Amino acid sequence: MSEEIEKVKCLIIGSGPAGYTAAIYASRANMHPVMYQGLQPGGQLTTTNEVENFPGYPQGITGPEMMIELQQQAERFGTDVRGGWITKVDFTGPVHKVWVDGEKEIHADSVIIATGASAKYLGIESEQKYLKNGGGVSACAVCDGFFYRGQEVVIVGAGDSACEEASYLSNICTKVTMLVRREQFRASDIMEKRVKGIENITIMYNTEIDEVMGDGQVVQQVRTKNNKTGETTEIPCTGVFIAIGHKPNTDVFKDWLDLDETGYIINKPGTSKTNIEGVFVSGDAADHVYRQAVTAAGTGCMAALDAERYLAAKGIH
Numbered sequence: 001m002s003e004e005i006e007k008v009k010c011l012i013i014g015s016g017p018a019g020y021t022a023a024i025y026a027s028r029a030n031m032h033p034v035m036y037q038g039l040q041p042g043g044q045l046t047t048t049n050e051v052e053n054f055p056g057y058p059q060g061i062t063g064p065e066m067m068i069e070l071q072q073q074a075e076r077f078g079t080d081v082r083g084g085w086i087t088k089v090d091f092t093g094p095v096h097k098v099w100v101d102g103e104k105e106i107h108a109d110s111v112i113i114a115t116g117a118s119a120k121y122l123g124i125e126s127e128q129k130y131l132k133n134g135g136g137v138s139a140c141a142v143c144d145g146f147f148y149r150g151q152e153v154v155i156v157g158a159g160d161s162a163c164e165e166a167s168y169l170s171n172i173c174t175k176v177t178m179l180v181r182r183e184q185f186r187a188s189d190i191m192e193k194r195v196k197g198i199e200n201i202t203i204m205y206n207t208e209i210d211e212v213m214g215d216g217q218v219v220q221q222v223r224t225k226n227n228k229t230g231e232t233t234e235i236p237c238t239g240v241f242i243a244i245g246h247k248p249n250t251d252v253f254k255d256w257l258d259l260d261e262t263g264y265i266i267n268k269p270g271t272s273k274t275n276i277e278g279v280f281v282s283g284d285a286a287d288h289v290y291r292q293a294v295t296a297a298g299t300g301c302m303a304a305l306d307a308e309r310y311l312a313a314k315g316i317h
C-alpha cells in the first residue's frame with residue numbers, strides 16, 4: 001500500500017516525558033508537531049506505579065496517569081499524536097525522510113528524537129509477573145526505593161548503576177543484598193569500594209536469581225542459585241531491583257547519527273543537537289547518567305527550542 005508523502009515541520013518520535021514536553025513547546029510555538037508514540041505509548045513511566053519525585057505533584061501521581069495528562073496537555077495546543085513505529089529513516093538531505101510502520105513516508109523539516117531507553121530485565125517469569133503487577137520488582141531505585149523504606153531489598157547487577165542504586169537504597173532500607181553473577185564487579189573501582197564500605201550492604205558473588213517468590217501480589221523473598229556450586233538460598237525481601245543496564249532505543253538511527261559505544265545518541269554539549277542539522281535528541285536516548293522523568297522533560301524543552309530556532313534560521317514558517 002503506498003500513500004502520499006506527508007510533509008511536516010516538526011516530527012517528534014517517542015512519547016515519554018521528553019517527547020510530550022517537546023510537543024507542548026513545539027505546538028505552542030506554532031510548529032504543528034506530529035508525534036509518533038512508538039510501541040509503548042508513554043514510555044518507561046508506564047511501568048512505574050507511583051511517581052513522587054516529579055515537581056508539581058505533592059501527593060504523587062501514577063506513571064500512566066502522568067503520561068495521559070502530558071498527552072492531553074500536548075494535544076490541547078494542537079499536537080497531532082498518532083500511534084505508529086518508525087521503521088526507517090533517511091537523513092541525507094535537508095528534508096528528513098522517515099517511514100512509519102514500513103509504509104507511510106513523511107518528510108520532516110525538523111525531527112526530535114525522544115525514543116528513550118529500555119531497562120534490561122532478567123527475563124524470568126516470576127520477575128515479569130511481579131514487575132507487571134507492581135508487586136515489588138523495579139528497575140529504578142531512585143523512583144521506587146522510597147516505597148521500601150525500613151525494609152530488606154535485593155539488587156541484581158555489579159555495574160556503576162547497581163553500585164549507585166545499592167548505595168542509594170542503603171540509606172533507605174535496613175538491608176541491601178547485592179547479587180553479582182561473576183566473581184567480580186564491572187563497576188569502576190571507586191564505586192565498588194563505596195558499596196563494599198557500606199555496613200548494611202551484603203554482597204553475594206556467583207549468584208543469580210532463580211525465582212522471585214511471594215503471595216502472588218507482593219514479593220516476599222527470592223530464591224538464588226550459586227552458579228559455581230549449585231547451592232540455592234532463600235533471601236527474605238520485599239523489593240527486587242534489577243540494575244543490569246539499559247538499552248537505548250536508537251537502532252533505527254545508527255546509520256545516520258553518532259552514537260556512543262552502548263548506542264546512546266551523542267548530542268553537542270549543552271544542546272539537543274545531533275551530528276545531523278535539523279535532527280535533535282532529548283531524554284534517555286542520549287542520557288545514560290540521570291535517566292529521570294524531570295531531566296527528560298527538561299531536554300525535551302531544549303529540543304523544541306533548538307528546533308524552533310533552526311526552522312526560523314532556515315526561514316521555514
Ligand code: NDP
Nearest residue numbers: 122157158159160161162164181182186243244245246288
Ligand atoms: P553495565 O553494563 O556497566 O553493568 C551491568 C551489570 O549487570 C554487570 O555487572 C553485568 O554483569 C550485570 N548483568 C548483566 N546481565 C545480567 C544478568 N542477566 N544477570 C545478572 N547480572 C547481569 O550497566 P550500567 O547500567 O551499570 O552502566 C552503563 C554505563 O553507564 C556504564 O558505562 C557505566 O559506567 C555508566 N554509568 C555511569 C555512572 C556514573 O558515572 N555515575 C552511573 C551509572 C552508569 P557482568 O559484569 O557479569 O557482565
